[in-house]
Amino acid sequence: MPAPPVLLGDQLPLPRHTMAAISRRLDAIERVRVARESTPGVPAVLRPQLNWREHDNPTGNPLYDHYRLLLGKSPEILNQFRLYAHFTGYPLRRLLDTGGICEPHWLELYAASIDGVPREYRVNPPPIMGEIGVMIDGVIVNPDTVVYQERISLLYHAGVFASLAAIATTRSPVILEVGSGFGALASHIKRICPTATYICCDIAESLAFAATYLTAACPDHPQEVVEDGAVRPHGQFAYVASHLVAALERSQVPVDLAINTLSLSELPDEQIAHYGSLVSRLLADRGVFFEQNQDNRHVGMGYTKDILSGYFAERVTLPQGTQGSADLWSRARRLPAPNAR
Ligand SMILES: C[S@@+](CC[C@H](N)C(=O)[O-])C[C@H]1O[C@@H](n2cnc3c(N)ncnc32)[C@H](O)[C@@H]1O
Numbered sequence: 001m002p003a004p005p006v007l008l009g010d011q012l013p014l015p016r017h018t019m020a021a022i023s024r025r026l027d028a029i030e031r032v033r034v035a036r037e038s039t040p041g042v043p044a045v046l047r048p049q050l051n052w053r054e055h056d057n058p059t060g061n062p063l064y065d066h067y068r069l070l071l072g073k074s075p076e077i078l079n080q081f082r083l084y085a086h087f088t089g090y091p092l093r094r095l096l097d098t099g100g101i102c103e104p105h106w107l108e109l110y111a112a113s114i115d116g117v118p119r120e121y122r123v124n125p126p127p128i129m130g131e132i133g134v135m136i137d138g139v140i141v142n143p144d145t146v147v148y149q150e151r152i153s154l155l156y157h158a159g160v161f162a163s164l165a166a167i168a169t170t171r172s173p174v175i176l177e178v179g180s181g182f183g184a185l186a187s188h189i190k191r192i193c194p195t196a197t198y199i200c201c202d203i204a205e206s207l208a209f210a211a212t213y214l215t216a217a218c219p220d221h222p223q224e225v226v227e228d229g230a231v232r233p234h235g236q237f238a239y240v241a242s243h244l245v246a247a248l249e250r251s252q253v254p255v256d257l258a259i260n261t262l263s264l265s266e267l268p269d270e271q272i273a274h275y276g277s278l279v280s281r282l283l284a285d286r287g288v289f290f291e292q293n294q295d296n297r298h299v300g301m302g303y304t305k306d307i308l309s310g311y312f313a314e315r316v317t318l319p320q321g322t323q324g325s326a327d328l329w330s331r332a333r334r335l336p337a338p339n340a341r
Pocket of ligand 1: 045046047048049178260264267
């Protein structure tokens with residue numbers, strides 16, 4: 001029996017109070033973006049670069065068009081938000097033409113990604129905002145589900161969630177994701193580790209996507225857009241724009257888990273070094289940095305892993321995923337004990 005499709009008609013509409021909360025956060029993020037543009041002398045390393053900048057963009061990245069669409073806050077766009085969230089390289093919109101059905105190899109990858117992974121570590125995107133695909137064992141599966149499940153599975157097998165659970169017995173674990181896209185990984189990790197403080201750090205325009213999605217997908221968790229000051233961890237989602245990372249330094253909050261997937265490899269060497277240095281300074285003694293990036297040297301980019309190796313003492317390479325190779329980096333001698341497979 002083929003897996004049943006989940007299409008636009010199967011989505012739960014966003015309640016009015018969720019739309020209102022999204023609207024407030026979009027306003028705050030737009031203030032942050034405008035402040036960046038109107039403040040002279042913001043260093044290049046803190047600003048959008050290469051295919052993440054608005055003008056002279058070589059790849060035709062639709063981010064800025066979609067950002068302006070989001071700012072319009074229309075219920076139609078917000079209820080189909082996922083069709084505008086282009087962060088993994090797979091436009092979900094493509095599944096509108098195929099009745100939710102993706103190329104068969106994705107389903108094989110999905111089966112492989114959940115092999116040996118307990119149910120509580122399975123990603124389960126809610127049927128909202130245009131999350132289309134096919135239903136497999138209660139989960140909407142599409143290519144985005146597959147790549148986020150792979151990341152969760154890698155973290156599970158590496159023992160990272162067990163470490164976070166141990167920390168959570170005494171305080172809120174602190175997670176920092178650099179380049180958080182539309183917030184998918186954040187939503188899945190927060191379900192696994194609900195008391196974590198999850199800091200999304202990205203260019204302001206992309207933070208608008210994460211804040212919109214997480215407001216709708218995780219309505220029970222507190223959220224704050226950091227406009228100045230510092231981050232005080234209390235189990236919230238905190239949105240910190242890339243030009244305001246000084247707020248993280250000021251916070252002096254050791255980070256238990258830092259994450260970067262598919263984004264440092266798209267940035268200039270100076271920005272990779274900037275984040276390598278920032279993460280190594282913010283990481284707790286036993287903290288780890290989960291990083292999964294492509295090798296983009298063939299298109300003239302620097303090699304993320306070579307640059308990062310200057311900032312971390314330990315590196316453990318994890319099994320190969322669909323999108324780039326993954327490593328756990330740490331300053332300390334001790335990495336978490338992996339789960340037995
Ligand atoms: C290809 S997307 C990947 C998103 C997400 N990590 C994922 O795997 O789905 C690259 C991400 O890097 C972010 N990014 C670009 N420039 C950045 C910068 N200067 N600082 C932080 N993040 C940046 C983009 O906005 C985007 O969210």
